[in-house]
Amino acid sequence: MKVLLLAGTAEARELAAQMAAAEINGVASLAGAVRRPAMPDLPARVGGFGGAEGFADYVRNEGIGAVVDATHPFAHRISARSQRVCGDLGVPYLQLLRPAWQAGRGDNWREVDREEDVVGLIPSGATVFLATGRQTLERFAGLKDCDVIARQIDPPDGPFPFPGGRFLVGRPPFSVEDEVALFRDLGVDWLVVKNAGGAPSRSKLDAAKLLEIPVAMIARPPQPPGAKMETVEEAMAWLTTL
Template sequence: MKLLLLAGTGEARRLAQALAQVPGLEVTASLSGATRAPMALPVPTRSGGFGGEEAQKDYMQSNGIEAVVDATHPFAHRISARTAALCSELGLPYVQLLRPAWQPELGDTWVQVASGQDAPAHIPPGARVFLAVGRQTLTEFESLTQCHLICRQIDPPDAPFPFPNGEFRVGRPPFSIEDEEALFRKLRIDWLAVKNAGGEASKTKLVAARNLGLPVLMLARPPQPDGAKVETVEDALTWVQEQMT
């Protein structure tokens, strides 16, 4: 069976490692190309997106794709919605590997919002804000003109910070709780802004914020496509094996 794996997450990497060992399965992973030097996957990999709906449909048909596992980031909702719709149109099995969202725990101070555009209603002027939201979401925080913004990204920036009141900070995960606490202290952070990505690997910044008593602006997930969903790599692997029988 020819399987298309939409990758880009730690779960996708672990799933690719398991799928590479399944006899009779031909896997192609697809990366968006958002990270310049991603770690290699153990299966054939394409990078750079598809170039739109029709181009993706043509790719899937011309390459004989028979099933799709969508293991993209929970905020990659456009490619998820498009792929789910294409699979429905083409009659292909589709499943989304979607990690559970984070939930506030004892000691957390979260403000849950739909968008970074809601930030000025909650973050006071003069605050130093650590934006762990990625550069694609950065523009949502343009209205925090009276705050100092620090945005962390994996790759060195190819352009200056888009607002005069901010700066980039380069860092490649994983980050330990101790690393995050030390960084927040060094930068004198008052607020943490983060997408509700879920998962254990990137949860360390939330634990660090809790330990330091920092409030968190939590961006809610966008709507996800209809269709089959699993929460773990193991369940995704089982789903793939079921499609092969």
């Protein structure tokens, strides 16, 4: 049986390594959103499938016997498409979805449903640090009266999409100490993040707590139905049952 791993997260890289060590026949698919992605320990393909029809053709033509979706929690359209196509083809589908972050003592989080909703929270003139990726930047255009700093992994290939914004290039991981120093240096008043979950990327939230910076937390979109696991070990156990 050949397993298709929809990758792009730290969990996907770990799962790929364990699959390779267990000699599971698999291929990892990367969307290509990052210019120099960390390649998994499996044969890999980079780029989209061409929509639902293209994805279905790939699954059929490559003889895929199971799909593990370890994409980002906000890649909900890809996950919904993958689950739907697998259901139509009768191919087992598993979503490896890490738990969402939960606010604890000392956290000052304001949850919003959409990127556009942060405009109602953040006052004009605030220095806003966006740790939300580059693909949805235009949705924050209502913050044009703020000093907006957007961090992304790759150097920008164009101007900032609205006035008052600038890019900051940085490649994770970032320690809590690094984030504290950065936020102090920039004079950050608000942190905006998507509730991606995961321990490595929580450092910015811990830094915000230490500096008493409020956080606009964008809630996760609805996820597709179907089997879900939270850990790589659970996903590996699922693969052994097929």
